[in-house]
Amino acid sequence: MKVALIQQSNGKDISENLDKLQKNIRKCAAAGAQLVVLQELHNSLYFCQTENPDCFDLAETIPGHSTDYFGKLAKELGVVLVLSLFEKRAAGLYHNTAVVLEKNGAIVGIYRKMHIPDDPAYYEKFYFTPGDLGFVPIQTSLGKLGVMVCWDQWFPEAARLMALAGAELLIYPTAIGWETTDSEEEKHRQLDAWVTIQRSHAIANGLPVISCNRVGHEDDPSGLTSGIRFWGNSFVAGAQGEMLAQASHQEEENLLVDIDLSRNEKVRRIWPFFRDRRIDFYGNIVKRWR
Numbered sequence: 116m117k118v119a120l121i122q123q124s125n126g127k128d129i130s131e132n133l134d135k136l137q138k139n140i141r142k143c144a145a146a147g148a149q150l151v152v153l154q155e156l157h158n159s160l161y162f163c164q165t166e167n168p169d170c171f172d173l174a175e176t177i178p179g180h181s182t183d184y185f186g187k188l189a190k191e192l193g194v195v196l197v198l199s200l201f202e203k204r205a206a207g208l209y210h211n212t213a214v215v216l217e218k219n220g221a222i223v224g225i226y227r228k229m230h231i232p233d234d235p236a237y238y239e240k241f242y243f244t245p246g247d248l249g250f251v252p253i254q255t256s257l258g259k260l261g262v263m264v265c266w267d268q269w270f271p272e273a274a275r276l277m278a279l280a281g282a283e284l285l286i287y288p289t290a291i292g293w294e295t296t297d298s299e300e301e302k303h304r305q306l307d308a309w310v311t312i313q314r315s316h317a318i319a320n321g322l323p324v325i326s327c328n329r330v331g332h333e334d335d336p337s338g339l340t341s342g343i344r345f346w347g348n349s350f351v352a353g354a355q356g357e358m359l360a361q362a363s364h365q366e367e368e369n370l371l372v373d374i375d376l377s378r379n380e381k382v383r384r385i386w387p388f389f390r391d392r393r394i395d396f397y398g399n400i401v402k403r404w405r
Contacts, residue, residue: 116373116374117146117149117371117372117374118150118151118152118325118372118373118374119140119143119148119151119152119369119371120349120351120369120370120372121136121140121143121152121153121370122327122330122347122349122362122367123135123139123157123329123330124330124367125159125161126160129158132158136153136157137188140196143194143369146369148194148371149194149257150195150197150257150260151194151195151196152286152325152327153196153198153288153327154289154290154328154349155328155329156200156211157288158181158200158201159201160333161290161343161345163236163237163239163241164236164238164333164337164342165238165335166238166241167336170242171242175201177200177212181198181200181214182200182214182216182222186216186220187220188220189218190218190220195215195216195217195255195257197214197215197260197262198213198214199288202225202227209242210227211227211228211243211264211265212228212246213225213226213227213263213264213288215255215260217255218256224251224255224262225248225253226264227244227248228243228263228265228266229249229250229263229267230267230270230273231244231245236294236335236342250263250273250276250277252281258283258284259281259282259283260282260286261278261280261283261284261286262288263286264289265287265291267287268289268309268312268313268316268326269312271315271319274319274320275319275320277320278322282322283322283379284323284324285316285320285322285324286325286327287313287324287325287327289326289327289328289349290329290345291309291346292329292346294340294341294343295340296340296341306346309348310348310350313326313350313352314352314356314358317352317354318354318355318386319388320388321355321379321388321389323351323352323353323359323374324351325351326349326351328346328347329347330345330362330366330367331344331345331365331367332344346364347363347364347365347368348361348363349361349362351370351372351374354378354383355382355386359373359374360372
């Protein structure tokens with residue numbers, strides 16, 4: 116299949132962000148994309164830099180405005196879309212939720228972010244309740260999509276469970292970057308670790324990985340920090356961890372790449388990790404510590 120990742124910067128005006136996304140989705144579809152992946156919380160600025168109750172007004176129901184808007188676009192263009200939305204599930208109950216739209220515009224599945232960070236400039240626990248749907252692939256006309264979100268990408272257990280449930284590829288809408296006062300050496304270490312952990316998921320599970328990050332600088336509304344420089348570098352890795360395509364670290368970009376899902380079976384035959392797993396000795400993995 117031909118996959119497109121839309122790496123873009125966002126501003127304060129949500130309508131302008133949506134318009135830019137819509138134009139980029141059209142460009143990707145015109146270039147032959149069958150699956151289009153958007154970055155984490157793509158409608159707005161990354162509001163989690165501060166704890167502000169007013170930001171809950173950004174949340175929406177699913178189905179809702181965004182699924183209607185992008186659903187019409189998916190149907191018109193005949194593409195499968197992966198969205199990332201701030202979900203209002205009920206009064207006082209919110210999630211960071213990925214939504215998959217089929218070629219006919221219908222919602223075929225959602226995934227609620229399971230691992231929620233709480234770090235300086237990433238105060239997500241203030242906004243998001245941890246997901247309760249588990250690691251279940253979403254069946255589409257293109258295959259079973261193992262969709263997770265950002266912080267989930269650091270956890271090998273999550274990737275493994277998605278693979279064991281039948282996912283044919285892993286997809287991570289992402290919003291990650293540098294605090295601008297970090298040293299160049301620290302920035303390099305962070306970015307390298309981010310790419311490495313996700314390529315390792317591809318290798319360990321014998322399936323491709325798609326990671327779509329945002330790009331550009333966003334100010335800290337509180338003024339306590341210098342804001343976040345989102346590092347871009349959206350990429351697709353193949354079933355052996357090989358880099359199939361990677362975007363730049365500072366430019367908006369539509370990244371298109373062909374993925375051959377038939378390689379999953381071929382790779383798993385020569386690297387039979389699933390055959391050799393010692394599930395009879397893995398019981399302690401569910402403990403917090405030894």
